[in-house]
Amino acid sequence: MATVIEAELIRFAQELVKLRSYTGQEKELAMFIKDKMTQLAYDQVKVDGLGNVFGVIGNGPTKILFDSHIDTVEVNDAVQWSVGAFSGAIVNGKLYGRGAVDMKSAVAASVYAGHAIKKLGLDKGKTIYISTSVMEEDYDGEPVHYLLENSGIRPDYAIICEPSNSQLALGHKGRALIKVDVQGVSAHGSAPEKGVNAVYKMNAIIKRVEALGQKFMGIQGDRGSLALTKIDSDAVSLNAIPDHCRIYLDRRLVMGEDEQGLAQEMELLLDGTDATWEIHSVAGKSWKGEDIVLHSFLPAWEIDEAHELTTACVSAFEELNGCKPRMTTWDFSTNGVATSKRGIPTIGFGPGDDKLAHSRDEHCPVSAIVRAFEFYTNLVAHF
Numbered sequence: 483m484a485t486v487i488e489a490e491l492i493r494f495a496q497e498l499v500k501l502r503s504y505t506g507q508e509k510e511l512a513m514f515i516k517d518k519m520t521q522l523a524y525d526q527v528k529v530d531g532l533g534n535v536f537g538v539i540g541n542g543p544t545k546i547l548f549d550s551h552i553d554t555v556e557v558n559d560a561v562q563w564s565v566g567a568f569s570g571a572i573v574n575g576k577l578y579g580r581g582a583v584d585m586k587s588a589v590a591a592s593v594y595a596g597h598a599i600k601k602l603g604l605d606k607g608k609t610i611y612i613s614t615s616v617m618e619e620d621y622d623g624e625p626v627h628y629l630l631e632n633s634g635i636r637p638d639y640a641i642i643c644e645p646s647n648s649q650l651a652l653g654h655k656g657r658a659l660i661k662v663d664v665q666g667v668s669a670h671g672s673a674p675e676k677g678v679n680a681v682y683k684m685n686a687i688i689k690r691v692e693a694l695g696q697k698f699m700g701i702q703g704d705r706g707s708l709a710l711t712k713i714d715s716d717a718v719s720l721n722a723i724p725d726h727c728r729i730y731l732d733r734r735l736v737m738g739e740d741e742q743g744l745a746q747e748m749e750l751l752l753d754g755t756d757a758t759w760e761i762h763s764v765a766g767k768s769w770k771g772e773d774i775v776l777h778s779f780l781p782a783w784e785i786d787e788a789h790e791l792t793t794a795c796v797s798a799f800e801e802l803n804g805c806k807p808r809m810t811t812w813d814f815s816t817n818g819v820a821t822s823k824r825g826i827p828t829i830g831f832g833p834g835d836d837k838l839a840h841s842r843d844e845h846c847p848v849s850a851i852v853r854a855f856e857f858y859t860n861l862v863a864h865f
């Protein structure tokens with residue numbers, strides 16, 4: 483039976499890669515996964531108001547959520563790929579294509595794990611949720627927040643299936659996106675003395691940003707960071723003094739840094755200026771037409787090595803591989819912000835090298851997909 487399921491699992495992963503699913507445009511893929519879960523005899527298959535698809539196995543008191551997002555970043559360099567970006571081709575034992583790493587291999591592994599869990603009767607005393615969520619790339623955490631808020635799902639544990647090189651990811655840094663605004667006074671470009679140049683005013687603030695960024699770089703050990711990532715300005719014409727300038731700051735956060743602390747930091751940074759700032763909000767619509775807004779303050783999270791979820795993962799891994807997994811943390815943000823924020827113990831494990839995410843010729847070893855499928859299935863037996 484094992485090899486038949488493995489062959490099906492890999493074919494499914496290939497089909498997932500072939501179906502383009504840019505953020506907000508996941509309808510076709512979502513329906514495909516919904517049908518697959520139904521075929522695989524999930525106890526329930528649901529699509530929520532945002533367009534997240536989730537399958538349910540069992541109805542016991544211990545509730546475990548596996549989450550994978552089904553959207554991908556776009557391909558804008560298709561001609562430079564060595565294999566078709568949506569071919570789902572397997573070359574030298576590796577699955578190629580957009581999403582092969584981030585994170586359709588994990589989608590396939592978790593959907594088939596749900597199937598195997600049911601078939602092997604591992605769902606006794608448990609409820610397993612296999613979530614295949616939308617819009618993660620631009621709205622980290624928000625789609626799973628929506629799912630938990632609206633579906634009545636209250637998991638005891640969450641596994642984020644983002645690529646971790648098939649090792650354990652215990653958490654990740656947080657991030658905040660900050661917008662700083664400065665007002666000037668418009669005037670004709672030939673008479674700058676009659677106006678106030680907003681860009682010149684911003685220049686002083688940029689120097690402070692750079693200095694604070696340097697300060698972060700000098701901190702030894704676990705540290706946050708600050709970077710200016712974008713600047714723009716408004717002027718009524720190219721012959722006018724700009725009356726508005728804004729910059730965007732990417733602030734990476736370590737454990738314990740909260741919104742209040744960030745506010746103090748910003749007040750200090752902008753002290754003595756008339757600049758205003760806010761946490762930037764990103765807004766969009768899901769494939770179902772539902773509005774989604776991300777308030778871009780995503781705190782860091784980390785699970786303890788001694789936590790029962792961690793030790794269950796270590797045991798499940800050891801059983802399959804004969805050795806302990808490496809413990810790492812991710813450099814990027816994930817839907818884990820939504821589960822950890824609610825106090826749900828959260829951990830990460832997924833197939834593929836996260837360094838290949840969003841890159842040309844993104845690929846994932848087929849063996850890693852099978853291993854993730856086995857790990858997810860086996861993990862459930864450890865609760």
Ligand SMILES: [Zn+2]
Binds near residue numbers: 551584585618644
């Ligand atoms: Zn991802």
